[in-house]
Amino acid sequence: MDTARASSSISKGRFLGATCVADCTWEIPISAKPGMQVPARIFATESLLEHMDRSVFEQATNVACLPGIVRASLCMPDAHSGYGFPIGGVAAFRPEDGVISPGGIGFDINCGMRVIRTNLMEADVRPRLHELVQALFRAIPTGVGCKGFVGLSREEFRKVMIQGSRWCVEHDLGWPEDPGQTEGGGCLPGADPAHVSDRAVARGRDQLGTLGSGNHYLEVQVIPPGGLHDPRVGSILGFERPGQVFLMLHCGSRGFGHQIGTDYLRVFDRGMARHGISVPDRQLACAPFRSPEGRSYFGAMLAAANVAFANRQVITHRVREVMAAVFGQSARELDLRVIYDVSHNTAKLERHEVNGRTEELLVHRKGATRAFGPGAPDLPAAYREIGQPVIIGGSMETGSAVLVGTGHAMEATFGSTAHGSGRTMSRTEARRRVVGRALLDRLEARGIVVRAASLSGVAEEAGLAYKDVNEVVDVLHRLDLSRKVVSLTPIGNIKG
Amino acid sequence: MGRYRVLEGVAIADCAVEIEGTTLDDLFETAAAALCEIMADPATLARDRSRSVTLRAPDGEALLFDWLSELVFRKDRDQELYPRCTVRVRDGAGRWSLNASLEGTSIRPDRGGLRADVKAVTLHQFQMRAVDHGYRARVVFDI
Numbered sequence: 004m005d006t007a008r009a010s011s012s013i014s015k016g017r018f019l020g021a022t023c024v025a026d027c028t029w030e031i032p033i034s035a036k037p038g039m040q041v042p043a044r045i046f047a048t049e050s051l052l053e054h055m056d057r058s059v060f061e062q063a064t065n066v067a068c069l070p071g072i073v074r075a076s077l078c079m080p081d082a083h084s085g086y087g088f089p090i091g092g093v094a095a096f097r098p099e100d101g102v103i104s105p106g107g108i109g110f111d112i113n114c115g116m117r118v119i120r121t122n123l124m125e126a127d128v129r130p131r132l133h134e135l136v137q138a139l140f141r142a143i144p145t146g147v148g149c150k151g152f153v154g155l156s157r158e159e160f161r162k163v164m165i166q167g168s169r170w171c172v173e174h175d176l177g178w179p180e181d182p183g184q185t186e187g188g189g190c191l192p193g194a195d196p197a198h199v200s201d202r203a204v205a206r207g208r209d210q211l212g213t214l215g216s217g218n219h220y221l222e223v224q225v226i227p228p229g230g231l232h233d234p235r236v237g238s239i240l241g242f243e244r245p246g247q248v249f250l251m252l253h254c255g256s257r258g259f260g261h262q263i264g265t266d267y268l269r270v271f272d273r274g275m276a277r278h279g280i281s282v283p284d285r286q287l288a289c290a291p292f293r294s295p296e297g298r299s300y301f302g303a304m305l306a307a308a309n310v311a312f313a314n315r316q317v318i319t320h321r322v323r324e325v326m327a328a329v330f331g332q333s334a335r336e337l338d339l340r341v342i343y344d345v346s347h348n349t350a351k352l353e354r355h356e357v358n359g360r361t362e363e364l365l366v367h368r369k370g371a372t373r374a375f376g377p378g379a380p381d382l383p384a385a386y387r388e389i390g391q392p393v394i395i396g397g398s399m400e401t402g403s404a405v406l407v408g409t410g411h412a413m414e415a416t417f418g419s420t421a422h423g424s425g426r427t428m429s430r431t432e433a434r435r436r437v438v439g440r441a442l443l444d445r446l447e448a449r450g451i452v453v454r455a456a457s458l459s460g461v462a463e464e465a466g467l468a469y470k471d472v473n474e475v476v477d478v479l480h481r482l483d484l485s486r487k488v489v490s491l492t493p494i495g496n497i498k499g
Numbered sequence: 500m501g502r503y504r505v506l507e508g509v510a511i512a513d514c515a516v517e518i519e520g521t522t523l524d525d526l527f528e529t530a531a532a533a534l535c536e537i538m539a540d541p542a543t544l545a546r547d548r549s550r551s552v553t554l555r556a557p558d559g560e561a562l563l564f565d566w567l568s569e570l571v572f573r574k575d576r577d578q579e580l581y582p583r584c585t586v587r588v589r590d591g592a593g594r595w596s597l598n599a600s601l602e603g604t605s606i607r608p609d610r611g612g613l614r615a616d617v618k619a620v621t622l623h624q625f626q627m628r629a630v631d632h633g634y635r636a637r638v639v640f641d642i
Contacts, residue, residue, distance in 0.1 A: 110641050
């Protein structure tokens with residue numbers, strides 16, 4: 004087994020003494036760092052592990068020091084260094100004596116993925132691809148400080164915080180069935196606008212229906228030849244045949260969530276001494292979940308999560324309008340159904356089995372996707388038998404994938420899996436190696452049409468800055484953390 | 500004017516910078532310029548809007564965090580970027596404050612020159628300290 008060979012070649016300095024404990028499973032013991040309550044566990048092939056920067060191991064072991072953490076600090080195969088938690092980090096805490104940390108969720112609360120099906124084939128779309136990408140770019144604001152088209156009063160925005168995607172449906176910005184195809188029904192209970200600052204509202208109120216920048220995108224994708232790995236599950240989800248066209252989007256709660264993260268980071272940074280908590284990285288600033296400030300942040304964070312669901316719903320509405328205009332058929336005729344919408348930056352109260360007992364835990368996922376297995380209660384009825392769809396976004400050069408959650412993930416990772424392919428290169432290094440305009444030309448020559456608000460942003464998101472998405476997906480499948488359904492390759496992309 | 504450099508090995512998906520200034524005023528002004536330059540090519544930004552900012556904080560690091568967070572906030576709320584800021588920092592018996600004049604312009608995607616959208620100022624490795632010839636700070640911006 005290649006992992007057995009790997010264990011002897013692992014450098015203790017670089018990986019903080021990680022040893023291979025099972026196939027593609029590496030563990031850093033609690034003796035590696037003072038204060039660790041649990042081990043850190045990383046799911047990766049040797050090659051993926053080699054591509055992770057050392058900070059991943061530092062950050063995963065820092066998380067293992069937090070009060071109330073259960074079982075292990077987990078890293079998914081796409082992990083890379085972040086701030087506070089590593090990106091790709093998962094940790095569960097006992098609500099009664101554990102903590103909540105904005106550093107375990109990220110500033111972009113409920114950043115997530117959505118995939119929309121069509122009944123079009125690549126041959127139908129190719130002749131109008133430039134027109135389609137240009138129309139999407141015009142309709143969906145991208146880039147620094149972009150502003151959306153949905154003008155909302157403060158009172159109406161408060162309703163969005165509570166109702167999430169359902170607010171959109173009530174205001175003709177979605178189909179009645181859309182929220183049901185969204186994690187948590189597109190509306191997480193417990194959102195509390197009373198704990199949201201005026202600054203957060205002022206910052207985010209005008210941004211519904213915007214993509215933002217960085218690695219956020221909207222893509223036109225197709226199933227490549229040989230890309231439908233599980234036709235039975237694929238047909239239940241709506242992935243029917245190679246050449247079929249889909250739309251995938253990646254974005255979150257925009258400035259609203261960013262400001263809530265900023266507000267509470269300051270509150271928690273000041274308040275930790277009062278709770279007798281010290282952390283190895285100030286970005287892990289946290290509060291006991293049951294404390295007043297912990298509960299306040301949880302309510303505000305859920306409000307941002309609902310705004311993120313609404314943001315992706317409003318973008319979906321725009322996509323449907325654009326598709327209808329470009330192809331001269333209604334969105335219903337084009338069958339632009341939401342397949343699923345899933346978050347990868349949240350903390351949620353969930354029930355998991357620990358030492359043979361089912362307990363309520365606060366599961367932080369930062370750059371990690373919920374991956375509930377078959378039978379999970381909040382899945383759409385049609386998906387209950389196959390498990391929750393998992394959307395893994397790749398770079399605009401390499402493609403993406405859809406998988407389904409498994410029963411094993413419920414045991415091994417608190418029902419969690421990877422979220423993307425994971426960066427291996429800094430943004431500066433990517434800009435040094437790639438010229439944005441040249442990359443756009445190369446992609447165009449390969450049949451991928453890209454419109455971007457920033458050419459330097461295009462260079463930063465070049466495929467060479469990321470791990471191989473197929474390697475990430477293969478290890479998830481091999482470890483049964485989620486199962487491959489379909490690969491998708493881009494033919495069009497808009498980004499900030 | 501102080502100087503800043505990007506630190507590549509710190510947060511590969513984000514942007515870490517080390518900022519130096521000969522005085523606290525210079526440090527805060529340079530930090531603002533670094534933030535603006537991450538988001539746009541300053542050469543493409545006019546200076547046709549003037550704003551003023553007053554902030555108070557319990558210590559210098561908190562004041563720097565709040566100062567940069569304020570500029571990120573205004574980028575979204577007002578859709579404005581500020582390539583030039585003049586800052587006066589005061590440290591009075593454990594009570595820090597600043598008064599700043601901002602010169603900038605509305606964000607105009609059609610003008611080009613836009614870069615990465617900074618989401619937030621993180622506390623990851625955040626520090627500000629006095630050094631031999633002035634002050635130095637390290638800031639990781641979430642992209």
